[in-house]
Amino acid sequence: MITSSEQSDLTNTRHVFRLLVLYRWLSLIPPLLSWLTTQDTARLIAALAAAVIANLFITFFPSQLNASVRQRPALLLIDLVFCSALAAFSGGWNTPYYLYAFSPLLAAAFFFKLRGALVSALGMALLFVVSGVGVTPNQNWLSLVAQVVGFFLIAGAFGYATTLMARLTSSHLELNRAHRDLEVIHSLTLSLQSASDVNEVEERVLEAVTNDLGFSRAVIALVDQNDHVVSCWLGKARDGRAMFAGGLPHPARLRMTAEEGIIAQCLLDGQPRLGTSETLTANPAINTHLEHGTYHVFPMILREHPVGVLIVNASDENDPARLRSLEAIASQAAVAVGTTMLCIDRAQRLAVQDERIRIAREIHDTVSQSLFGMTFSLDACVKLLPTQPDTVKKELASLLQLAESTRAEVRQSIMGIWPSQLNAESFATDLRRYTAEACRASGVDFDIQVRGDFESLPPQAKRGLYRIAQEALANVVRHANATQAQVRLDIADEQATLAVQDNGRGFDLNLALAREFNREHFGLRGILDRATSLHGTSEILTQPGAYTTVKISVPLSTRLPKS
Known part of the structure; x- marks a missing residue:
């Protein structure tokens, strides 16, 4: 396949060759005029x-x-002899074919640059001098010297210009290649920023090396920072063929010790290397997948720590600029892999932290409330035991059921389980049961109503609003000293609004939030955080000596995050 640079060089060669042909025709004007003005026709x-x-x-x-002269430079000698023969046949040193004799000199300069021009000029000078001996009338040695010097001057000037043009063309091609490589690196850098995982990083790097830069084969592998081994091998050929079975990352593990081959040595000292497929690793299976050939090995280093290795099949031309481009790609890949791994690790840590917070909230909203009610009831049982043993027995049986329910709630909190059959009726019924059993509410009249399409709520919104209502009612029982409490859940206009109101004694909101935050409890702070996690808004209206209202609004159309 002809590359764009080769096509451009071929086009330029044709243009110059046409110019040389045109010169040969124009140089026949003096012989034509000589024929018209002389008698020896x-x-x-x-x-x-x-x-x-x-x-x-x-x-x-x-x-x-063109092709024959490039392959056999000696063919130009035929043209030199032909031109000298024309000179000998038409007047020797006074020949009208003097300009025509420059044709092979210009051709030699075009094909073989300055050196070819000077060699052909020397040959033409010798043949021209010999051709005129004995056949040149009125010999003028000064004119002959001028003619011979002309051969060298014209051929040398054209040869030097051709040499400069060749250097300029080579520099232009190198700049074009460097520009193309920089564009590939720039595009790859932008592409790697959107990679979602390390495997996608590997695939995009291989795509850039094989398809964009044109290398025949490339392999990338990653370093397992925990076990200090090289694994997750992925390879691709320029024709799209996967170098490992199925095109998936190969799980082969290579220990990072000097005895394991050039790849391990490259990662240990951070220096690129060149080696054959047999010496890259001490693992025959990996070497088989790499296929026979010579490979450049580039370590992927991030903050002095190896994160992977890029292995590229060595081309016939060992261009330093191309190798620098590969080193730049390896550096960009190292940053992308390291950043992706860091994001994954951070996401895992945040997931663990979120899960801990979720379990803590669940325990506070369910288990701690149940334990509070059990403690309150057990204290009453201790006081009533001497005088009312039958009543205490019934209460203990009820407490046993509550303990079993609490155990189930602990399991639900740990496993993140929530009953799928929760509906508007069970929402209100479970809240009433919760206040009666877990909170041990006495003397408080609860009014719980659900209005609107409860099924339009996302599952997480149902769960979150239920937990908020639980916590708000628990606060009413514990702290409000209220006689009435209302729970209203209204679903309308793509929004769910939960309002919990009591006629209790109220409290100082700022003081309560500060106290709970400092003691790392989850009461009111948990209500606010749950509302935020549902992309909703929260409002708590209260003051000492007055009622308290907790109002939560949650949009139905917002996609909720996974718990």
């Missing part, structure tokens, strides 16, 4: 006919001649 016609035939042959077969 037979010799001039024969020489002119030979030159025209040679030009026609070059004009109609440029590609074949």
Whole structure:
């Protein structure tokens, strides 16, 4: 397959070759004028006919001649001899074919740069001098010297210009390649920022190395920071073929010790290396997947810690600029892998923390309330035991049922289980049972109502609002000294509003929140946090000596986070 640079070079070669052909035709003007102005027409016609035939042959077969001269430079000697023969046949040193004799010199300069131009100029000078000996009338040695010097000057100038043009073309191609490589690295950097996991990072790096940079094969592997081994091997060929079975990360593990081969050594000292597939690792299975060949090995280092390795099949041309591009890609991949791993680790830590908070809230909202009621009842049983043993016996049986219920609630809190059959009726019924059994409420009249389409609530909203209502009612029983409490859950206009109101003694909200926060409890603070987790708003209206209202509003259309 011809690359764009090769195609451009081929196009330029054709243009210059056409220019050389045009020069050969224009250089026949002096011989034509000489034929028209002299008497010796037979010799001039024969020489002119030979030159025209040679030009026609070059004009109609440029590609074949171009390729032949590049492969066999000695073919230019034929043209040199032909031009010197024309000179000898048409007046020697006074020949009208002097400009025509520059044709092979310019061709040599074009094909073989300055050195070819000077060598051909030397050959042409010798042949030209020999061709004129004995056949040149009125010999002028000064004119001959000027002609010979002209051969060297014109050929040298054209050869030097061709050399400069070749260097300029080479520099242009290198700049284009460097620009393309930088674009690949820039695109890869932007692409890696959106990678969701390390496997996606591996795939995008391999795509850039094989498809964009054009290397035939590439492999990437990651370092397990806990076990200090290289694993998660993923490879790709330029034709799209996966180098490991199924195109999935291979689980082979390579210990990071010097005895394990070049890859391990590269990760240990952080220096790129070049090696054959047989010496890359001490694991025959991995070497088989890498396939036979020579590979560049680039360590992926982040903050002086190895995170992976990039292995690329060495091309025929060992271009330092290309190797620097691969090193840059390895560095970008190291940052992406390290950042992704850090995000995953942070997400895991946050998930653990959120789970701990959830369990703590569940225990506070259920178990602690039940234990509070059991403690209150047991204290009453101790006081009534001497005088009313039958009453105490019944109460203890009830407490046993409550203990069993509490045990089930502990299991639900730990496992994150919630009954799927929760509906509007069970929402109100369970809250009444909760106040009667867990809170041991006495002397408080509870009014609980659910209005609207309860089933339109997401499961997490149902659970969250139920827990908020539990906590609010527990506070009423514990602290409000109230005789009445109302619970209203209204679902309308894409919003659920929960309001819990009592006629108790109220409290100082700021003082209560500060005290709970400092003591790391979850009462009112838990209500506010639950409302926030549901993307809702919370409002607590109270003051010492007055009623208390807890109002929570939750949107139905907002996608709730997973618990």
